[in-house]
Amino acid sequence: MDPWTLAYLAGHRDMSITKRYIHPQEQNTGAAIEKARVALGGHNSGHSADFDRFDDHFKSAVSN
Secondary structure, X not given: OOHHHHHHHXXXXXXXXXXXXXXXXXXHHHHHHHXXXXXXXXXXXXXXXXXXXXXXXXXXXXXX
């Protein structure tokens, strides 16, 4: 479930309250990145190298 839906369902008025309860996990972020790649339909004209660097950076930030 995305954090915005969780905040709404929990009745939180401020996202900072919801952020106390959510913690990104590498498998979930990897799945979200892969879902975004599929949604792009394979479009990679000049953007794939930048996306891969972001992907690597994000995975290392989440695992720490």
